[in-house]
Amino acid sequence: MIFDYLKYIFSAGNEHDLHSPFLFDFYTKVLKNSETAEAFKAVEALRKSLLKDERTIEITDFGAGSKINKSNLRRIKDIARNSQKSPKLAQLFFRIIRYFNYNQIFDLGTSLGITTAYLATASSAAKVCTFEGCPQTAAVAIQNFEKLGITNVEIITGDLNETLQNQLQQTNQIDFAFFDANHRYEPTIDYFEKCLAKAHxxxxFVFDDIYWSEGMKKAWDYIKCHPRSTITIDIFYVGIVFFRCKQPKQHFILKF
Known part of the structure; x- marks a missing residue:
């Protein structure tokens, strides 16, 4: 991954490399926007409390597992430290949802709900469907949503291979989806293809940890080359995909 990061650093461009008005605005107004929102304070205060939470829960993991902790018994403070997106990334997702006024949000991988909270607070009119395989983790996330007063989240617990398809059958379209459930090639492509049927x-779509493993790098290459993926943006930590059929197919590596 160190080699991948060095390659990214030397390849990443900025707004001067963007000629499309859509991409220029997205980069300057969303990707590089450092403005803070009032909602960030409450979510980050909760994050701080979770980083001190000594409670232990038993993890049910349907994904690729953790590279850091192989035990199924984990302290909440460790999950908060290792499994949550950074404030910088979570706040980017918040800005994307707010900028495009997205309403139907899919969050594949709830964990403790910190990132989910950012997705939900970006728009009170939005409905967030978040998926978590582990019942005990989901229970903690529900407590966290209650602490933050978040009411526009539906948490769906169970094996994502089953729950995702069931939820998609009840969904007309997906405006924004964050893929952070299974860091392996086959499941990532499967979830992408299923959700793609509801894309417009x-x-x-945002894909987490695109350099996490060889499988994830392969999955990201597949997604970039997919005929429906017209604009793909690599900011190393995540890959961002748009499906704007009137835009020429282009791939960008951008500074974040």
């Missing part, structure tokens, strides 16, 4: 012209 203005949909945005």
């Amino acid at each position: 012209e203005d949909t945005c």
Whole structure:
């Protein structure tokens, strides 16, 4: 991964490399926007409390597992430290949802709900469907949503291979989806293809940890080359995909 990061650093461009008005605005107004929102304070205060939480829960993991902790018994403070997206990334997702006024949000991988909270607070009109395989982790996430007063989240617990398809059958479209459930090639492609059936012209998909493993790098290459993926953006930590059929197919590596 160190080699991948060095390659990214030397390849990443900025707004001067963008000629499309859509991409220029996205980069300057969303990707590089450092403005803070009032909602960030409450979510980050909760994060701080979770980083001190000594409670232990038993993890049910349907994904690729953790590279850091192989035990099924984990302290909440360790999950908060190792499994949650950084404030910088979570706040980027918040800005994407707010900028495009997205309403139907899919979050594949709830964990303790910190990132989910950012997705939900970006728009009170939005509905967030978040998926978590582990019942005990989901229970902690529900407590966290209650502490934050978040009411526009539906948490769906169980094996994502089953729950995702069931939820998609009840969904007309997906505006924004964050893929952070299973860091392996086959499941990532499977979830992408299933959600793609509900994507539209203005949909945005974000894929976590695109350099996490060889399998994830292979999955990201597949997604970039997919005929429906017209604009793909690599910011190393995540890959961002748009499906704007009127835009020429282009791939960008951008500074974040």
